[in-house]
Amino acid sequence: MINKLESTIREEEVRRNRINAYLEEFITKAKIDKISNLNEQNIDSFIKGRLIGESTTTVYTNLRILREILKENNCNINIDTNKYTDMIKFNANKYFTRNQIKNICSAFLNAQDKFIVYALFEGIMGKDYIELRYLKVSDIAKDYSYIDLPDRRFICDDYMKEILEDVIVEDYYTKSEIKGSSKETEYKFNMDCEYVIKTRPTKLTDNGMKAISKNGIQNRLKTLSVAFSDLDIHLTGKTLQKSGIIYDMYEQEAYECVSWSIPEIKKYLELKCLKGDANNIYKAYHQRYHNLKTNRE
Structure with missing residues (x-):
């Protein structure tokens, strides 16, 4: 049980680091100074380009982690999960x-x-x-x-x-x-x-x-x-x-x-x-x- 929990935590950390890296790359290319300056259109483009996977679970997990990252960086933008589940690749x-x-x-x-x-x-x-x-x-x-x-x-x-x-x-x-x-x-x-x-x-x-x-x-x-x-x-x-x-x-x-x-x-x-x-x-x-x-x- 402990090994399974540790494995889940590691996978979560890897996913979080990956999404963080994607977001940093996105704001650099978009010439945005920092994450807190992102607007709804920016977030929408980022999600569609980087976070839509091949299962509902993937989308839910990616968006949950993105919300956490945005909140930590004082970016208070609401993300509607239902808007993106129909876009699953x-x-x-x-x-x-x-x-x-x-x-x-x-x-x-x-x-x-x-x-x-x-x-x-x-x-x-x-x-x-x-x-x-x-x-x-x-x-x-x-x-x-x-x-x-x-x-x-x-x-x-x-x-x-x-x-x-x-x-x-x-x-x-x-x-x-x-x-x-x-x-x-x-x-x-x-x-x-x-x-x-x-x-x-x-x-x-x-x-x-x-x-x-x-x-x-x-x-x-x-x-x-x-x-x-x-x-x-x-x-x-x-x-x-x-x-x-x-x-x-x-x-x-x-x-x-x-x-x-x-x-x-x-x-x-x-x-x-x-x-x-x-x-x-x-x-x-x-x-x-x-x-x-x-x-x-």
Whole structure:
């Protein structure tokens, strides 16, 4: 409980510092002497340009922090949250279909990278990526047909089986974003490590025996995203997991005539042992697949 509280406080501090930096940048470019000199039009432009995210929670949190910053700087301008919730941005391109994920994975040199991305798409994640980080080789069926997770048995499709077959025997990692990169350096894994996702052997990783960290997964996704920066593709755990959820929903609606209401989505998440905001998933699903009822990608 304490760790969770500390984590929340840290995240709040990071967000606050970021918004403060955005605001300082804004007043500098607008040639405004100080925050207390901002007017309603300035604040409106700043909010629209910097603080409208992709969820209601993001908007509420950003505006709450902005109000606190303005108050501390003697800027008493009223901000109507309801005015901005209808402006929430939605980027349909950030949610991937299965074929798009396979195409992305095909660009990676390492089976480990393919596994991380495809596993997240398939919902193998957990809080702080714990399902992925602590997945052991012994949790995988000998024929790669299933993966035993703490609360469920995941049944593998043919593509996952192919990846698992490669990732289990892969004994080195090539540091390169995609095929064709000119900067390729390799390092050997410690194959005595019990985990599927192995780390570089160093003192910090106990010569490659420790599980990869949460930051390790996040940094890997950032590195892999660099290869697709010209396509505005950003790989994150939450985006990949939600992509998999709403694509599975799309397939069930298209081929099994399932009608998705918020209560049905809640049942789906419970059945799959997945965490998620049913309201947010409902909105993302209909925005992403509303026009794809007859076209399977």
